[in-house]
Amino acid sequence: MSKQRGIVVAVPTDSVSTNDQLPIAVIGAGPIGLAAAAHLIERGIEPLVLEAGPSAGTAVRDWSHVRLFSPWAELTDPAAEKLLAPTGWVRLDGAAYPTGGDWAEQYLQPLADVLGDKVRYGVTVTGVARAGRDRIVDAGREEQPFTLHVRTADGAEERISARAVIDASGTWSTSSPMGADGLPALGERAAADRISHRVPDLKDPAVRARYAGKRTAVVGSGASAFTALAHLADLAKEEAGTHAVWILRRGISANTYGGGEADQLPARGALGLRAKAAVDAGHASAATGFRTDAVERDGDRLTLVAEDGRRLDPVDEVIVLTGFRPDLSFLSEVRLGLDERLQAPTALAPLIDPNVHSCGTVYPHGVNELSHPEQGIYLVGMKSYGRAPTFLAMTGYEQVRSITAALAGDHEAAERVELTLPETGVCGGAGLFDEPDAAQDGESGGCCAAPATLQIGLGAPASSGGC
Template sequence: MSTQQLPVIVIGAGPIGLAAAAHLVERGIEPLVLEADDSAGAAVREWSHVRLFSTWGEVVDPAAEKLLAPTGWVKPDGATYPTGGDWAKKYLQPLADALGDKVRLGATVTGVSRQGRDRVVDADRDQQPFTVHIQSADGSEQRLVARAVIDASGTWSTPSPIGGDGLPALGERAAGERISYRVPDLKDPSVRERYAGKRTAVIGSGASAFTALAYLADLAKNAPGTHAVWVLRRGIGGSTFGGGEADQLPARGALGLAAKAAVDDGHADAVTGFRTDAVEKSGEQLVLVAEDGRRLAPVDEVIVLTGFRPDLSFLNELRLGLDERLQAPVELAPLIDPNQHSCGTVYPHGVGELSHPEKGVYLVGMKSYGRAPTFLAMTGYEQVRSIAAAIAGDQEAAERVELTLPETGVCGGAGLFDEPAVAEESGGCCATPSTVQIGVGAPAATSGGC
């Protein structure tokens, strides 16, 4: 079998991975989607309680919609906002079902390389197919071959730690029972009990932190003693709460306003310029200690929402061109680097910005952003449309931009953030609240996952 007859392997059966498969099918190219979990959209299902700030019309890929049409699938109202659970149940699972045996569940990718070539060897490298090593749920191993590899595995499984230096704070691991790295589902009685009437530190300054603050503020209305301590590594400025009413995604702007209301209404205290160095135990509570020696009053729980980072370990034998700061493709990094670019908006991009020295391998979706924030599902759909066109040899379509992204309403002359390293604490994705009203029993907000 020639290399061109081999399938394109897609890693991850999330929104972007499944969309990649749909675009490849539309181009007459055989995909094989490898998903480590036992269901499609596994990461999305973990935040099923949260409502996206993007509407149904913005989170359904056009090629996927065409693939679903013959199955009798009915697209939800495009003007409404799905929860993560809705997105998985009403779109991602039907799409995986429509792809059939092109999606393999319980297949964990443990390594990707060139056949017979480690990363050192130059000879005939580009002529060799890719080898993809997988481990099945039963522990058995297999080696697959592919003409190209699209890594859409995301970053959900690798949240960033508390430490201001990017490493776990001293004592962070030991205090793990009282530390969470996810937006809590306060509709779950056991989770609600964990935070009701308690003092909770929320660390981070992006969509996830806004969501947690809004949830805890709502809980405080019915559970006296519930209070949040919002820990920021920087100060509060004009862009802290997002674009507000200037955001062209209204629900995204509403989320920041809800977080601001939590502070203004006294349900949360903001602590600024606090880079956590250590987590100490004080009886049954925890004390956060900053690099400058400041110590916060004891808290009962800590919610760490400092962003995500890509797992590149299984790509170690490939020649990737990644930015040294963001761990994103070098051509894409300047467009998304919060230390450089002055607006929250990221413009559409495709195969040109996502290519690597290793031809035929692409990082897409949230993983393509490395440690940068503010990824939209629409962005990922445009990425895989362009890549599928390039793999099919349609360079004109690959280079064409077929998407206009909404403006965030956040802009500033000196950059989106006031100082370096803030990207780590802003790691939201496409998800946030559906309306200004945010409550445990009402349409709400979300973190990442897109």
């Protein structure tokens, strides 16, 4: 490794090293990234996990107060459990529903600790390319290793070589805006200090004070919005003047609150019923068919204006829970095949289109659906779903099992399906996910099986909403 003017360049010690001797880079030390590392080790392949945060599951810790609506049995990966077993780690109660904090502390961090120096923290990937080839060049492209441009916590730059790249960085860092056209509403950026994109942790005194006795608009129609409405309703019972205004782009129908008691993810069904109870009790009022066009500010209060000219009464705060989207900026020099609508891999997109599918109607998939024109790079976990909101953690575990088998040359195992997903019995039908769930079971947290605000939730003391 050489160092020049604050720039560190990773140089193979053996100049005749082949690509097969290089590690496989895994971006993100969340649930799916760490599972990928565990499967690679099981296959005898060296992983190098690059995590931008200071610990495993950094994004998950951001919603540590949110309870998932998938139980422990669906939140741990078999290969990861094998790595953990010799350490004395005890398999968790499969029927219990953990919070994001539980998931990080009781599973993700112990797994990362077992991986040891195969996980590097404080490393942000700023670019991925083929060594010496931009995306235009064909000649010798597939023979070249990948090079990852990274920035460390102290500001130093490095170049890391890898034989393949598994991007499990999730979508948590890129929240979707309030504007109905997918772009920020007029005035949204200027009002950023009064707008949050996270389910509030009302156990935090500072956060509680922000919403207590206030009028808050909640924009979104997924489990994250349900969670926020339920928690604000609880606050309204204790703090006079607390009221939520629920902003929906569509009307209220039989499907608005999810499947209720018919949902085969019972905790998620209960969450929808709690949101309905908040509206029925008058703790929340709904503004339907409201597609936000502008945010007008008058002092500390905000007025939302719809595309049709309707204006809501002023609110003190706005919580925008309209989903997440993938950050593709650092992948601009590799050749990805992405659906033009969902920004998901082309072969996967028809299977996860939220207009027609739910987490329970997406069949398990692997390397075939996740491959790109650029061989050797894979988007996995919530990032693989692009803007679709229905991701399950166990779907991600199956993804990386298949991909790592293919990378090891075991094509029979890569093609084999080793996962049966539960049918939820509730998701489906055009427009159901008009405003996607913000929570995700996967990396960086909404989905059919993760936090509410990532791409799952119970009516328990902790915030709810996640798969």
